[in-house]
Amino acid sequence: MMPEDFIFRQLFDSESCTYTYLIADGASGQAVIIDPVIQKVDRDLQLVADLGLTLIYAANTHVHADHITGSGKMKTRLPGLKSVLSEASGGDADLFLNHGDVLNVGSFEIEVRATPGHTNGCVTYVVHQQRLALTGDALLVRGCGRTDFQQGNSARLYQSVHEQIFSLPDDFKLFPAHDYKGFTVTTVKEEKTLNPRLSKSEEEFVAIMAGLNLPYPKMIDAALPANLKCGLQNLPEELEFDE
Numbered sequence: 001m002m003p004e005d006f007i008f009r010q011l012f013d014s015e016s017c018t019y020t021y022l023i024a025d026g027a028s029g030q031a032v033i034i035d036p037v038i039q040k041v042d043r044d045l046q047l048v049a050d051l052g053l054t055l056i057y058a059a060n061t062h063v064h065a066d067h068i069t070g071s072g073k074m075k076t077r078l079p080g081l082k083s084v085l086s087e088a089s090g091g092d093a094d095l096f097l098n099h100g101d102v103l104n105v106g107s108f109e110i111e112v113r114a115t116p117g118h119t120n121g122c123v124t125y126v127v128h129q130q131r132l133a134l135t136g137d138a139l140l141v142r143g144c145g146r147t148d149f150q151q152g153n154s155a156r157l158y159q160s161v162h163e164q165i166f167s168l169p170d171d172f173k174l175f176p177a178h179d180y181k182g183f184t185v186t187t188v189k190e191e192k193t194l195n196p197r198l199s200k201s202e203e204e205f206v207a208i209m210a211g212l213n214l215p216y217p218k219m220i221d222a223a224l225p226a227n228l229k230c231g232l233q234n235l236p237e238e239l240e241f242d243e
């Protein structure tokens with residue numbers, strides 16, 4: 001694949017501070033959307049249409065607790081679109097992923113790396129050909145996902161990040177699923193050295209995470225049941241849509 005065939009867009013939902021990624025092979029037109037947000041489906045599908053792409057997968061990095069996925073709503077708009085989630089997530093999907101699996105999108109490959117700890121089912125998507133990875137909530141720029149619910153486990157998160165993300169080459173770009181400070185991207189080298197949590201020892205990391213005391217996400221009670229059903233069922237009334 002020629003570099004100019006690679007299409008990459010980082011999209012933002014300012015309500016939940018979520019990044020959605022559109023990745024496509026311009027030559028074949030095949031595309032995948034990662035971590036779509038239900039309120040942004042119109043925007044995202046308009047972009048897909050504007051770029052003349054065919055969306056084949058709507059994938060999530062994990063079952064989110066702070067927003068409802070757009071995967072289900074997209075599926076009702078695009079027959080043939082497959083929802084994708086890790087098997088360990090325990091949620092519904094058309095295609096289940098496990099560590100080491102590869103998603104083919106046109107002529108490029110997305111490697112699936114299990115990075116549990118924020119949740120049991122978290123995965124990181126690695127595009128070696130483009131020297132980048134989408135880290136979901138496992139690794140945020142200068143931060144990481146919280147570990148105080150959804151089977152969160154700080155030691156497991158530390159090991160996931162060190163073994164599966166920090167083992168990538170230093171120059172690989174890392175794109176998170178959220179940002180609360182205005183960052184968009186980082187690199188393996190930056191986070192290995194500058195991440196205030198993950199650059200520490202495992203013991204120090206576990207202590208830092210135990211002391212975070214973050215308030216629960218405001219959408220958690222609505223988001224979890226809906227996301228376990230791919231954003232197709234258990235929706236709050238204001239987000240229901242025609243199938």
Ligand SMILES: N[C@@H](CCC(=O)N[C@@H](CSS)C(=O)NCC(=O)O)C(=O)O
Binds near residue numbers: 143
């Ligand atoms: N205030 C937000 C939720 C913020 C939050 O808890 N974010 C999560 C990822 S979404 S479950 C997280 O892991 N944050 C880590 C951190 O250090 O902030 C809301 O109400 O939606």
